[in-house]
Protein backbone atom coordinates (compact mmCIF):
# COMPACT_ATOMS: atom_id res chain seq x y z
CA UNK A 1 0.00 0.00 0.00
CA UNK A 2 1.23 3.49 -0.85
CA UNK A 3 0.35 6.19 1.68
CA UNK A 4 -0.21 9.42 -0.19
CA UNK A 5 0.55 12.42 1.98
CA UNK A 6 -2.02 15.14 1.41
CA UNK A 7 -0.73 18.67 1.03
CA UNK A 8 -3.28 21.48 1.16
CA UNK A 9 -1.57 24.70 0.10
CA UNK A 10 1.35 25.13 2.46
CA UNK A 11 -0.19 23.08 5.22
CA UNK A 12 0.51 19.43 5.74
CA UNK A 13 -2.67 17.55 6.54
CA UNK A 14 -2.77 14.41 8.64
CA UNK A 15 -5.39 12.95 6.30
CA UNK A 16 -4.04 10.21 4.11
CA UNK A 17 -5.46 8.98 0.87
CA UNK A 18 -4.52 5.34 0.90
CA UNK A 19 -3.69 3.96 -2.51
CA UNK A 20 -3.73 0.19 -2.88
CA UNK A 21 -2.03 -1.60 -5.75
CA UNK A 22 -3.56 -4.41 -7.87
CA UNK A 23 -6.75 -4.34 -5.89
CA UNK A 24 -9.71 -6.65 -6.60
CA UNK A 25 -12.85 -4.90 -7.83
CA UNK A 26 -15.10 -7.94 -7.29
CA UNK A 27 -16.78 -6.30 -4.28
CA UNK A 28 -17.11 -3.00 -6.15
CA UNK A 29 -19.13 -4.10 -9.18
CA UNK A 30 -22.65 -5.48 -8.88
CA UNK A 31 -21.96 -8.09 -11.60
CA UNK A 32 -19.47 -9.56 -9.12
CA UNK A 33 -16.85 -9.89 -11.87
CA UNK A 34 -13.30 -10.63 -10.77
CA UNK A 35 -11.12 -7.84 -12.18
CA UNK A 36 -8.20 -5.96 -10.70
CA UNK A 37 -7.48 -2.27 -10.70
CA UNK A 38 -3.83 -1.29 -10.97
CA UNK A 39 -4.43 1.40 -8.32
CA UNK A 40 -7.39 1.77 -6.00
CA UNK A 41 -8.61 4.20 -3.35
CA UNK A 42 -11.77 5.13 -1.47
CA UNK A 43 -12.80 8.75 -1.14
CA UNK A 44 -14.71 9.53 2.05
CA UNK A 45 -14.44 13.31 2.43
CA UNK A 46 -13.69 16.53 0.54
CA UNK A 47 -10.06 16.54 1.67
CA UNK A 48 -9.57 13.17 0.07
CA UNK A 49 -11.17 14.50 -3.13
CA UNK A 50 -8.55 17.26 -3.11
CA UNK A 51 -5.82 14.67 -2.49
CA UNK A 52 -7.07 12.65 -5.44
CA UNK A 53 -7.01 15.73 -7.69
CA UNK A 54 -3.51 16.56 -6.54
CA UNK A 55 -2.37 13.00 -7.17
CA UNK A 56 -3.88 13.19 -10.63
CA UNK A 57 -1.98 16.35 -11.51
CA UNK A 58 1.30 14.52 -11.09
CA UNK A 59 0.46 11.50 -13.22
CA UNK A 60 -1.11 10.53 -16.52
CA UNK A 61 -2.59 7.32 -15.12
CA UNK A 62 -6.27 7.14 -16.19
CA UNK A 63 -8.92 7.62 -13.52
CA UNK A 64 -12.12 5.63 -13.11
CA UNK A 65 -14.67 7.04 -10.69
CA UNK A 66 -17.00 4.40 -9.25
CA UNK A 67 -20.15 4.76 -7.19
CA UNK A 68 -21.89 1.48 -6.37
CA UNK A 69 -20.45 -0.20 -9.48
CA UNK A 70 -23.96 -1.17 -10.50
CA UNK A 71 -23.75 -0.02 -14.09
CA UNK A 72 -20.38 -1.29 -15.25
CA UNK A 73 -18.97 -4.42 -16.85
CA UNK A 74 -15.26 -5.20 -16.52
CA UNK A 75 -14.20 -7.29 -19.50
CA UNK A 76 -10.61 -7.01 -18.32
CA UNK A 77 -8.47 -5.55 -15.53
CA UNK A 78 -8.41 -1.79 -15.24
CA UNK A 79 -4.96 -0.34 -15.88
CA UNK A 80 -5.53 2.91 -14.03
CA UNK A 81 -6.72 4.28 -10.70
CA UNK A 82 -10.19 3.31 -9.51
CA UNK A 83 -11.57 5.77 -6.96
CA UNK A 84 -14.71 4.68 -5.13
CA UNK A 85 -16.70 7.75 -4.07
CA UNK A 86 -17.99 7.14 -0.54
CA UNK A 87 -18.74 10.65 0.74
CA UNK A 88 -21.78 10.95 3.04
CA UNK A 89 -24.32 13.56 4.11
CA UNK A 90 -27.95 14.61 3.66
CA UNK A 91 -29.00 18.20 4.38
CA UNK A 92 -32.16 20.30 3.97
CA UNK A 93 -30.75 23.48 2.47
CA UNK A 94 -33.85 25.51 1.66
CA UNK A 95 -37.60 25.51 1.86
CA UNK A 96 -40.26 27.60 0.16
CA UNK A 97 -44.04 27.43 -0.17
CA UNK A 98 -43.93 24.73 -2.83
CA UNK A 99 -40.76 22.74 -2.28
CA UNK A 100 -38.15 21.39 0.11
CA UNK A 101 -34.60 21.34 -1.27
CA UNK A 102 -32.46 18.41 -0.12
CA UNK A 103 -28.75 18.27 -0.79
CA UNK A 104 -27.15 14.84 -0.70
CA UNK A 105 -23.55 13.68 -1.03
CA UNK A 106 -22.52 11.54 -4.01
CA UNK A 107 -21.42 8.54 -1.95
CA UNK A 108 -24.78 7.96 -0.23
CA UNK A 109 -26.55 4.76 -1.25
CA UNK A 110 -29.41 5.73 -3.61
CA UNK A 111 -32.08 3.48 -2.14
CA UNK A 112 -31.22 4.43 1.44
CA UNK A 113 -31.55 8.08 0.44
CA UNK A 114 -34.95 7.42 -1.18
CA UNK A 115 -36.09 5.66 2.00
CA UNK A 116 -34.83 8.57 4.11
CA UNK A 117 -36.99 10.89 1.97
CA UNK A 118 -40.01 8.60 2.19
CA UNK A 119 -39.71 8.20 5.97
CA UNK A 120 -39.38 11.97 6.44
CA UNK A 121 -42.36 12.70 4.16
CA UNK A 122 -40.38 14.22 1.30
CA UNK A 123 -42.17 13.04 -1.83
CA UNK A 124 -40.96 12.68 -5.42
CA UNK A 125 -38.42 9.88 -5.45
CA UNK A 126 -40.65 7.01 -4.25
CA UNK A 127 -40.96 5.48 -7.75
CA UNK A 128 -37.17 5.28 -7.87
CA UNK A 129 -37.03 2.98 -4.83
CA UNK A 130 -34.73 -0.03 -4.81
CA UNK A 131 -32.51 1.07 -7.69
CA UNK A 132 -28.99 -0.10 -6.88
CA UNK A 133 -26.04 2.29 -6.88
CA UNK A 134 -25.08 5.60 -5.35
CA UNK A 135 -26.47 9.13 -5.48
CA UNK A 136 -23.50 10.39 -7.52
CA UNK A 137 -24.00 7.78 -10.22
CA UNK A 138 -27.73 8.49 -10.56
CA UNK A 139 -27.42 11.65 -12.71
CA UNK A 140 -24.83 10.08 -15.03
CA UNK A 141 -27.46 7.92 -16.69
CA UNK A 142 -30.52 9.78 -15.43
CA UNK A 143 -31.90 6.74 -13.61
CA UNK A 144 -35.56 6.07 -14.24
CA UNK A 145 -38.28 3.60 -13.37
CA UNK A 146 -42.07 3.34 -13.23
CA UNK A 147 -42.79 6.59 -15.04
CA UNK A 148 -40.30 8.80 -13.12
CA UNK A 149 -36.76 9.88 -13.93
CA UNK A 150 -34.21 11.57 -11.71
CA UNK A 151 -34.44 14.57 -14.09
CA UNK A 152 -38.02 15.18 -12.88
CA UNK A 153 -36.85 16.03 -9.36
CA UNK A 154 -33.21 17.04 -9.59
CA UNK A 155 -32.88 20.79 -8.96
CA UNK A 156 -29.11 21.31 -9.06
CA UNK A 157 -25.84 19.43 -9.03
CA UNK A 158 -22.36 20.24 -7.78
CA UNK A 159 -19.41 18.74 -9.63
CA UNK A 160 -15.67 19.20 -9.57
CA UNK A 161 -14.02 19.83 -12.88
CA UNK A 162 -11.14 17.37 -12.83
CA UNK A 163 -8.71 19.44 -14.92
CA UNK A 164 -9.02 22.62 -12.85
CA UNK A 165 -10.19 21.31 -9.47
CA UNK A 166 -12.94 23.97 -9.50
CA UNK A 167 -16.37 23.25 -8.08
CA UNK A 168 -19.06 24.02 -10.66
CA UNK A 169 -22.79 24.31 -10.09
CA UNK A 170 -25.15 22.92 -12.68
CA UNK A 171 -28.84 23.67 -13.01
CA UNK A 172 -31.21 20.90 -14.05
CA UNK A 173 -31.16 22.19 -17.67
CA UNK A 174 -27.37 22.30 -17.76
CA UNK A 175 -27.27 18.58 -16.91
CA UNK A 176 -28.90 17.93 -20.35
CA UNK A 177 -30.81 14.91 -19.18
CA UNK A 178 -32.28 12.51 -21.72
CA UNK A 179 -33.34 8.87 -21.63
CA UNK A 180 -30.51 7.14 -19.71
CA UNK A 181 -28.21 10.00 -20.66
CA UNK A 182 -26.75 13.28 -19.40
CA UNK A 183 -24.10 15.92 -20.09
CA UNK A 184 -21.76 13.94 -17.80
CA UNK A 185 -22.24 10.66 -19.69
CA UNK A 186 -22.00 12.23 -23.17
CA UNK A 187 -20.27 15.54 -24.00
CA UNK A 188 -18.39 15.91 -20.72
CA UNK A 189 -17.60 12.24 -20.19
CA UNK A 190 -14.66 11.78 -17.81
CA UNK A 191 -14.35 15.49 -17.08
CA UNK A 192 -16.21 15.84 -13.77
CA UNK A 193 -16.53 14.26 -10.38
CA UNK A 194 -20.12 14.63 -9.17
CA UNK A 195 -19.93 15.78 -5.56
CA UNK A 196 -23.56 16.22 -4.59
CA UNK A 197 -27.04 16.65 -6.01
CA UNK A 198 -29.96 18.75 -4.77
CA UNK A 199 -33.43 17.28 -5.01
CA UNK A 200 -36.56 19.46 -5.07
CA UNK A 201 -39.33 17.68 -3.22
CA UNK A 202 -42.85 19.01 -3.93
CA UNK A 203 -45.09 19.78 -0.96
CA UNK A 204 -48.14 18.87 -3.09
CA UNK A 205 -46.94 15.71 -4.82
CA UNK A 206 -48.42 14.34 -8.02
CA UNK A 207 -48.29 10.59 -7.58
CA UNK A 208 -47.32 8.45 -10.57
CA UNK A 209 -49.10 5.15 -10.29
CA UNK A 210 -50.26 4.56 -13.86
CA UNK A 211 -47.37 2.28 -14.77
CA UNK A 212 -48.51 -1.31 -15.23
CA UNK A 213 -48.47 -3.23 -12.01
CA UNK A 214 -48.24 -0.44 -9.39
CA UNK A 215 -52.00 -0.13 -8.90
CA UNK A 216 -52.31 -3.90 -8.48
CA UNK A 217 -49.71 -3.98 -5.78
CA UNK A 218 -51.18 -0.93 -4.04
CA UNK A 219 -54.53 -2.77 -3.88
CA UNK A 220 -56.69 0.00 -2.45
CA UNK A 221 -54.11 1.20 0.09
CA UNK A 222 -53.84 4.93 0.73
CA UNK A 223 -51.74 6.60 -1.98
CA UNK A 224 -48.72 8.11 -0.30
CA UNK A 225 -44.95 8.02 -0.74
CA UNK A 226 -44.47 5.20 1.76
CA UNK A 227 -47.04 2.87 0.16
CA UNK A 228 -45.86 3.62 -3.38
CA UNK A 229 -42.25 2.98 -2.36
CA UNK A 230 -43.20 -0.32 -0.69
CA UNK A 231 -45.15 -1.39 -3.81
CA UNK A 232 -42.22 -0.56 -6.07
CA UNK A 233 -39.90 -2.59 -3.85
CA UNK A 234 -42.31 -5.54 -4.10
CA UNK A 235 -42.57 -5.14 -7.89
CA UNK A 236 -38.83 -4.88 -8.44
CA UNK A 237 -38.13 -7.82 -6.14
CA UNK A 238 -40.64 -9.93 -8.08
CA UNK A 239 -38.90 -9.50 -11.42
CA UNK A 240 -35.36 -8.21 -10.94
CA UNK A 241 -32.54 -10.21 -9.32
CA UNK A 242 -30.88 -8.95 -6.14
CA UNK A 243 -27.19 -8.27 -6.99
CA UNK A 244 -26.24 -9.48 -3.50
CA UNK A 245 -27.48 -12.94 -4.56
CA UNK A 246 -27.02 -13.05 -8.36
CA UNK A 247 -24.56 -10.63 -9.95
CA UNK A 248 -26.20 -8.24 -12.45
CA UNK A 249 -26.26 -4.62 -13.58
CA UNK A 250 -30.03 -4.10 -13.93
CA UNK A 251 -31.17 -3.53 -17.49
CA UNK A 252 -28.28 -4.44 -19.75
CA UNK A 253 -29.72 -2.78 -22.87
CA UNK A 254 -31.44 0.53 -23.49
CA UNK A 255 -34.97 0.46 -24.88
CA UNK A 256 -34.53 1.32 -28.58
CA UNK A 257 -36.09 4.37 -30.20
CA UNK A 258 -37.64 3.75 -33.61
CA UNK A 259 -38.72 6.10 -36.37
CA UNK A 260 -42.48 6.16 -37.02
CA UNK A 261 -41.88 4.44 -40.40
CA UNK A 262 -39.81 1.62 -38.96
CA UNK A 263 -42.26 1.17 -36.11
CA UNK A 264 -45.27 1.00 -38.50
CA UNK A 265 -43.59 -1.74 -40.54
CA UNK A 266 -42.68 -3.79 -37.47
CA UNK A 267 -46.06 -3.33 -35.80
CA UNK A 268 -47.76 -4.82 -38.88
CA UNK A 269 -45.60 -7.88 -38.65
CA UNK A 270 -45.62 -8.08 -34.83
CA UNK A 271 -48.93 -6.63 -33.53
CA UNK A 272 -47.97 -7.13 -29.87
CA UNK A 273 -44.79 -5.01 -30.17
CA UNK A 274 -44.84 -2.67 -27.11
CA UNK A 275 -44.85 1.01 -28.10
CA UNK A 276 -44.20 4.13 -26.03
CA UNK A 277 -44.50 7.29 -28.20
CA UNK A 278 -41.95 9.96 -27.24
CA UNK A 279 -42.39 13.75 -27.31
CA UNK A 280 -39.83 13.98 -30.16
CA UNK A 281 -41.97 11.80 -32.47
CA UNK A 282 -39.88 8.65 -32.08
CA UNK A 283 -41.41 5.46 -30.71
CA UNK A 284 -39.68 3.70 -27.85
CA UNK A 285 -40.09 -0.05 -27.85
CA UNK A 286 -39.14 -2.70 -25.32
CA UNK A 287 -35.70 -4.29 -25.55
CA UNK A 288 -36.92 -6.98 -23.12
CA UNK A 289 -39.76 -7.90 -25.50
CA UNK A 290 -37.41 -8.10 -28.51
CA UNK A 291 -34.96 -10.30 -26.60
CA UNK A 292 -37.79 -12.45 -25.26
CA UNK A 293 -39.11 -12.97 -28.82
CA UNK A 294 -35.69 -14.27 -29.81
CA UNK A 295 -36.06 -16.94 -27.12
CA UNK A 296 -33.31 -15.72 -24.79
CA UNK A 297 -35.21 -15.47 -21.48
CA UNK A 298 -33.78 -17.93 -18.95
CA UNK A 299 -31.03 -19.09 -21.36
CA UNK A 300 -27.65 -19.82 -19.86
CA UNK A 301 -24.20 -19.97 -21.45
CA UNK A 302 -21.69 -21.25 -18.94
CA UNK A 303 -21.76 -18.90 -15.98
CA UNK A 304 -23.52 -16.09 -17.83
CA UNK A 305 -27.24 -15.99 -18.51
CA UNK A 306 -30.41 -14.06 -19.23
CA UNK A 307 -32.47 -13.80 -16.06
CA UNK A 308 -35.49 -16.11 -16.14
CA UNK A 309 -37.94 -13.43 -14.91
CA UNK A 310 -36.75 -10.52 -17.08
CA UNK A 311 -35.14 -10.72 -20.49
CA UNK A 312 -33.36 -7.36 -20.13
CA UNK A 313 -31.15 -8.46 -17.26
CA UNK A 314 -27.93 -10.39 -17.83
CA UNK A 315 -26.70 -12.31 -14.81
CA UNK A 316 -23.52 -13.84 -13.46
CA UNK A 317 -24.50 -17.26 -12.10
CA UNK A 318 -21.17 -17.69 -10.33
CA UNK A 319 -17.76 -17.17 -11.73
CA UNK A 320 -18.60 -15.59 -15.06
CA UNK A 321 -15.88 -13.44 -16.55
CA UNK A 322 -16.69 -10.07 -18.03
CA UNK A 323 -15.73 -11.52 -21.39
CA UNK A 324 -18.39 -14.26 -21.04
CA UNK A 325 -21.08 -11.69 -20.20
CA UNK A 326 -19.88 -9.55 -23.12
CA UNK A 327 -20.07 -12.51 -25.53
CA UNK A 328 -23.60 -13.31 -24.39
CA UNK A 329 -24.55 -9.65 -24.92
CA UNK A 330 -23.09 -9.76 -28.45
CA UNK A 331 -25.03 -12.94 -29.28
CA UNK A 332 -28.24 -11.23 -28.11
CA UNK A 333 -27.48 -8.09 -30.12
CA UNK A 334 -26.91 -10.25 -33.20
CA UNK A 335 -30.14 -12.22 -32.91
CA UNK A 336 -32.24 -9.06 -32.33
CA UNK A 337 -30.51 -7.49 -35.32
CA UNK A 338 -31.19 -10.56 -37.50
CA UNK A 339 -34.86 -10.86 -36.52
CA UNK A 340 -35.95 -7.22 -36.20
CA UNK A 341 -33.15 -5.17 -37.85
CA UNK A 342 -32.82 -3.20 -34.60
CA UNK A 343 -29.43 -2.58 -33.05
CA UNK A 344 -29.55 -2.86 -29.27
CA UNK A 345 -27.24 -0.62 -27.29
CA UNK A 346 -25.70 -1.72 -23.99
CA UNK A 347 -26.65 0.46 -21.04
CA UNK A 348 -23.75 -0.16 -18.62
CA UNK A 349 -20.29 1.24 -19.13
CA UNK A 350 -18.00 -1.44 -20.54
CA UNK A 351 -14.32 -1.56 -19.62
CA UNK A 352 -12.70 -3.39 -22.54
Ligand code: EPU
Nearest residue numbers: 145146250251253254255274286288289292309310311312
Ligand atom coordinates in the same frame (compact mmCIF):
# COMPACT_ATOMS: atom_id res chain seq x y z
N1 EPU B 1 -41.19 -7.70 -21.42
C1 EPU B 1 -41.03 -8.88 -22.10
N2 EPU B 1 -40.25 -9.85 -21.54
C2 EPU B 1 -39.63 -9.69 -20.35
C3 EPU B 1 -39.81 -8.49 -19.64
C4 EPU B 1 -40.59 -7.49 -20.19
O1 EPU B 1 -41.56 -9.07 -23.18
O2 EPU B 1 -38.91 -10.60 -19.93
C5 EPU B 1 -41.97 -6.62 -22.07
C6 EPU B 1 -43.35 -6.51 -21.58
O3 EPU B 1 -44.15 -6.24 -22.69
C7 EPU B 1 -43.33 -5.28 -20.68
C8 EPU B 1 -42.27 -4.43 -21.35
O4 EPU B 1 -41.34 -5.38 -21.85
O5 EPU B 1 -44.57 -4.67 -20.66
C9 EPU B 1 -41.56 -3.47 -20.42
O6 EPU B 1 -40.97 -4.19 -19.33
P1 EPU B 1 -40.71 -3.49 -17.93
O7 EPU B 1 -41.94 -2.84 -17.46
O8 EPU B 1 -40.06 -4.45 -17.02
O9 EPU B 1 -39.72 -2.28 -18.27
P2 EPU B 1 -38.40 -2.25 -19.15
O10 EPU B 1 -38.65 -1.28 -20.26
O11 EPU B 1 -37.90 -3.58 -19.53
C10 EPU B 1 -37.44 -0.17 -17.87
C11 EPU B 1 -36.14 0.21 -17.28
C12 EPU B 1 -35.92 -0.45 -15.93
C13 EPU B 1 -37.08 -0.08 -15.02
C14 EPU B 1 -38.38 -0.52 -15.68
C15 EPU B 1 -39.60 -0.13 -14.88
C16 EPU B 1 -34.67 0.65 -19.19
C17 EPU B 1 -33.50 0.19 -19.99
N3 EPU B 1 -35.05 -0.14 -18.19
O12 EPU B 1 -37.36 -1.57 -18.12
O13 EPU B 1 -34.74 0.08 -15.38
O14 EPU B 1 -36.95 -0.69 -13.75
O15 EPU B 1 -38.49 0.10 -16.97
O16 EPU B 1 -39.83 1.22 -15.03
O17 EPU B 1 -35.19 1.71 -19.46
C18 EPU B 1 -32.42 -0.31 -15.14
O18 EPU B 1 -32.26 0.69 -15.85
O19 EPU B 1 -31.46 -0.98 -14.69
C19 EPU B 1 -33.77 -0.77 -14.89
C20 EPU B 1 -34.02 -1.88 -14.23
